[in-house]
Amino acid sequence: MQETRRALHEILAHLQGTSKKLRKRQVDSFIKALLSAKRVFVVGAGRSGLVVRAFAMRLMHLGIDIHVIGETITPAPRADDLLVALSGSGETSFAVSAAKIAKRVGTKIVVITSYPRSTLAKLADHIVTLPGRTKIASIKSYLDRQIVGEYESLAPLGTLFEITALVFLDSVVASLMTKLGRKEEELRARHATIE
Amino acid sequence: MQETRRALHEILAHLQGTSKKLRKRQVDSFIKALLSAKRVFVVGAGRSGLVVRAFAMRLMHLGIDIHVIGETITPAPRADDLLVALSGSGETSFAVSAAKIAKRVGTKIVVITSYPRSTLAKLADHIVTLPGRTKIASIKSYLDRQIVGEYESLAPLGTLFEITALVFLDSVVASLMTKLGRKEEELRARHATIE
Amino acid sequence: MQETRRALHEILAHLQGTSKKLRKRQVDSFIKALLSAKRVFVVGAGRSGLVVRAFAMRLMHLGIDIHVIGETITPAPRADDLLVALSGSGETSFAVSAAKIAKRVGTKIVVITSYPRSTLAKLADHIVTLPGRTKIASIKSYLDRQIVGEYESLAPLGTLFEITALVFLDSVVASLMTKLGRKEEELRARHATIE
C-alpha cells in the first residue's frame, strides 16, 4: 500500500506540473483543428494507442466523425481530414509511418509528444508538447512531505506521459463540449449500449 | 502435408455442400435488409467475431455506414439500423445479449447460424442458415477419392461454420457491389492506406 | 483553453480526493491476489476496457501471466486464476457475465468499482472501491481558487472513474515492481518492440 500511495503521489505531482506547462497557443490550435476537420483520425501504439482510443470514444459521443487507425472500419484519410498522432518519444514506427502516409495525401497532422524535435513532430502541422518523465525524479511531493529528494521513479517507462495524455485529452473534450454546445445527455445517447 | 491436404479437401467438400443448401429467400432478404438499413452493425465472438469484421471491412469499402459491436467508435444502434449477428451455435452470450439490447430499441436483426431454433435465432427478423459440421464427418471427398467412409473431422470446433460464413459473406459482397453499381476502383479508394 | 484548464483542475481535485479514500485493506488484498494467482485475466468494456488493457500491458512487462478477456489468444480461466473486473457502475453486462462464468469454475474475482453493492461487486472475492463522480460536482478546486461552488462537471459520463482507475492501477504496478524486485530495465526488455 505504501508504494502504491507513493506512486500515486508521484503521478499527481507530475499532473500538477503539466497543468502549468500547457501552452495556450498549442491547445487552442489543437481544438480549432479538431473542430474544423471533416473527419478526425487518431493513431498510437501500445498504451498510447489505448489513450487515443479513449479520446476517440468521447469524440464519437460528441458527434464528431472519428476513426482509429488500425481498427476494422477505418477508411483512408483524405486532404480535409485531421490525423492526431500520440507518441511520448515521437519515434514509434506505427505512428510515424501513419503520419507519413497521411501527409502524402494532404491530411493535416497534430502530434502530441514530449519530444518536439522527434521524427513524428517534424511531420506535424501542429504540436502539443506534454511533459513526460524526467530521467531522475527529483520531485518534492507537495502531497506527501515525507518524500523529498531524489528517488527512482515509481512510474516505469511511458507511464507518466500516458496518464498525462489521457487527462489532457479528457480536458480537451470538456472544451469541445462547451464549444459545440453539447450536453451530457447527448453524449449518453450516443454512448454504446452494447459493449 | 498429407493431413493438411486431407483437411483442405474436407473443407472444400463442405463448402461445395453449402452452395447447394443456400436458400434464395433467406439470402435475398438478407441483401435487401443490408441495402435498406440506415447503418449496419455486426456482432460476433471469437473466430465468428473475426469473420464479421472481415465482412464489415468490405461493407466500409462499399460505402455502407458500418459499425462493429465492441470496437472503439461504435455508437448505440437505433430503430432504423440493422444488426447482423453471426454465431454457429446461436448461443454465444455476447451475440445474444447484443441482439436483446438491439431488439429493445427496434433495431432489425439478421442472424446467421447453423441452428435456426437457437436463442439467437429466436431474436431474429431474418435468418440465414449456414451448415456447420455434422458430428461425424462421413463426407466422401469428391476431390480425393482415396478418402472415403467415416473419419474424425479434421476441422475442429467451429472451423467449418466460420470458413463457410466468410465465403458466404464475401459472396454477398459481390451481390452488393452489383446492386450498388460499385466498381473495384471505388472500393480501393476507401481501403485503408494506413494499417 | 480556459475550459481545458478548468476540466484539468477538476480531474486533479478528484484524483487528490482518491488518494485519501484508498483503503489499505482493499489495496493490500488486491496486490496479494495478483501475486498469488497462477494467471491473471482482466475484463472491462468501453473506456474501462482500455484502462484494464493498459494495466495488462504493465503486468506482462512484469512477467505476470496475463490475459485480456475478448482478445485473440485468451484461454478459458480456471480455479487457480484471478479475474480483475473493472466497471464504474458495476453493472456493465460484459463484465458481469464474464465474472459469472469465471465464478462457476472457481476463478477468484477482484472487482474495481464505485458501487460496492452492484451486481458485479456481489460476485467479488475482493473489492476495491474507487470514487467516481458525485452527481453534482461541488468541488472547491484547490488549484484554481476562482472556481468555487457548484458547477456542472466538465468530465462527462465515466471520465473521472476511468482516469482514477488508470492512475490507481499504475500505482499498484509500482507496488508489484517493488515486491517482485523488478527493475525498469527488465520491464523494457519485455516491452513490445513491434507495435
Added chain:
Amino acid sequence: MQETRRALHEILAHLQGTSKKLRKRQVDSFIKALLSAKRVFVVGAGRSGLVVRAFAMRLMHLGIDIHVIGETITPAPRADDLLVALSGSGETSFAVSAAKIAKRVGTKIVVITSYPRSTLAKLADHIVTLPGRTKIASIKSYLDRQIVGEYESLAPLGTLFEITALVFLDSVVASLMTKLGRKEEELRARHATIE
C-alpha cells in the same frame, strides 16, 4: 442471389486450384517451424490481420505459446521464436516493419504471400506461396457450367487470397493436431469460455 452464388463458385474454383498448387516442401517446412519454435508470433494487417488472428486462436487451443503483434499482452520476440507474417502483396508496411524488427533479434520468419519476390518474402527464412487472384478471372467454373469464359472477378481486392489463407491455415491446424496428438476435447478445454 444469382451474383452471390456466382461469387461463391468463383471462390470455390479458386480454392480447388489452391489445393493443387500447394508445395509439399513449403508446407512441411512451415509445420516444422511451428512445432520447433519456443513461441509463435503472427502479424498481418487489415483482413489478413483477421485471418492470422483466427489461426492464432487455434494455435492457442492446441497449447502453443502464441502472440498476435499489436495486441495488448504481446511481448518482444526473441531469437528462439517464430514470426508468421501474412500478406497477399508482401508489401504491407505493418508486416514488413514487424519482420525487419524481428529479423534483427534473430527471430525466424515464415512469410505467407502470393508474391515470393516481394519485400516481405525477401526477409523470410521460409515462404509459403498461396495463389491470389489473377487479374482477369477466366475460370471455367466446374460447379456452374453456365458460367464460362472471362468475366470481371466477383471477389474484389484481396478476397481470394484472404479466404485461401484461412482455409490453408485451418488445414495446417489439422496437421498440427495429428502431430501433437491433440484431441478435439483438449482444444475445447482451452477454448475461451468468456467471449
